[in-house]
Amino acid sequence: MTKQAQVMVIAPHPDDAEFGVAGTVVQWVREGKDVIYVICTNGDKGTSDINMKPDVLVKIREQEQLAAAKLLGVREVIFLRYPDQSLEDTPEFRKELVRLIRMYKPDTVVSADPYRRYLWHRDHRITGRVVLDAIFPYARDYLSYPDLYEKGIYPHKVKEVLLWGSEEPNYYCNITDTFDIKIAALLAHKSQISSDPSSGFRERLWERYKIFAKDEDYELAEAFYRIEILR
Numbered sequence: 474m475t476k477q478a479q480v481m482v483i484a485p486h487p488d489d490a491e492f493g494v495a496g497t498v499v500q501w502v503r504e505g506k507d508v509i510y511v512i513c514t515n516g517d518k519g520t521s522d523i524n525m526k527p528d529v530l531v532k533i534r535e536q537e538q539l540a541a542a543k544l545l546g547v548r549e550v551i552f553l554r555y556p557d558q559s560l561e562d563t564p565e566f567r568k569e570l571v572r573l574i575r576m577y578k579p580d581t582v583v584s585a586d587p588y589r590r591y592l593w594h595r596d597h598r599i600t601g602r603v604v605l606d607a608i609f610p611y612a613r614d615y616l617s618y619p620d621l622y623e624k625g626i627y628p629h630k631v632k633e634v635l636l637w638g639s640e641e642p643n644y645y646c647n648i649t650d651t652f653d654i655k656i657a658a659l660l661a662h663k664s665q666i667s668s669d670p671s672s673g674f675r676e677r678l679w680e681r682y683k684i685f686a687k688d689e690d691y692e693l694a695e696a697f698y699r700i701e702i703l704r
Contacts, residue, residue: 478507478548481579483570483604485596486557487516487538488662493637494583495545495655496648496682497695502546510542510550511573513566513600518557519665533664541661544654560599562606568618570607575621578629582608586636586698593638601636608634609702630704635697644699647691648682 480501484490490498490510498508516534517527535552542550553569560566574582587601608631611617615628622628635644648655656675660668667674679693686694 475576476507477578478509479579480506480508480581480583481511481574481577482508482547483511483582483584483600484513485560485585485594485600486514486519487512487534488541488659488665489585489597490583491541491545491655491659491662493585494635494695494697495541495658496651496693497583497635497646498545498547499651499654500646500648507548508546509577509579510538510547511553511570512538512550513553513555513560514557514596515552515554516557530664534662537662537664541658544658544661558596560596560603562599562603567603567607567611568621570603571611571618572621572626574607574612574631575626575629580632581635582631582633583635583637583697586639589638589640597638605634631702633702634700636700637695637697639696639698642685642696642698644697645685645689645694646697647686647689647693648695649686649692652679652682652693 482490482494482498501508515531517531519534520530539550551573582604584604585597585601587598587605613628613630615622656678659666682693682695685696686692
C-alpha cells in the first residue's frame with residue numbers, strides 16, 4: 474500500500490527541484506512532513522560534453538538526483554523518464570500525474586510556473602500546465618479516469634499549489650538556515666554544476682535569494698506563486 478505524503482514536488486528535469494524548492498523542502502522535513510519527488514524527464518540532453526552519450530548521462534543524472542534528495546531528506550524519488558525536451562501536454566502524461574497524486578494524496582504540490590514569459594524551458598511550461606490540470610479537476614473528480622477508480626485509486630483534493638519561477642510571487646519561505654544544504658544538494662548534480670569555489674555559484678544564488686527576502690525579517694527566501702484550493 475502506498476504511504477501518503479504531505480508534499481509532492483513535480484519537477485521537469487533532474488536538478489530543477491533543488492533550484493526551485495530545496496531550502497523549503499528541508500524545512501518541511503524538519504517539521505516531520507513526508508516529501509516525495511516526481512522527476513518527469515530523464516535529462517538525457519543536459520550536457521555540453523560532445524563525447525557524452527545520452528544513455529550514460531541518464532544514469533549519471535538519476536544517481537545525482539538520488540544523492541541530492543537524500544541530502545534533503547526526501548522520502549522517495551519517482552522517475553517518469555520521458556525524453557528531455559520532449560514533454561507534451563498529452564492525456565497519457567496527465568493521467569500519470571493524476572494517478573500519482575491520487576496514490577500519494579499530497580496536501581501540497583510544488584512545480585514550475587507554466588506562465589513565465591519569454592525565455593523559459595518548454596519542458597517547464599508543459600510540466601507546470603499539466604500539473605495544474607491534473608490537480609484540478611482531474612485528480613478531484615471520480616468520473617475522470619474511471620479505470621483508476623475501479624482499481625482503488627480514488628480521487629484526491631490537493632489543498633495548495635506552489636509554483637517556482639513565477640514572475641509575480643506571492644509567497645515566500647525562509648531558507649536562511651537551510652541555504653547551505655540547498656547548495657550541497659545542487660552540487661550533488663556534478664554533471665551540471667561546478668563545485669569550484671571560484672565559479673561564484675554560491676554567491677550568485679545567495680544574492681538571488683536575498684532579493685526574494687528583501688521585504689521580510691529574515692535574510693534568504695525561496696519565492697513561489699501560491700494557489701489555495703478551496704473546493
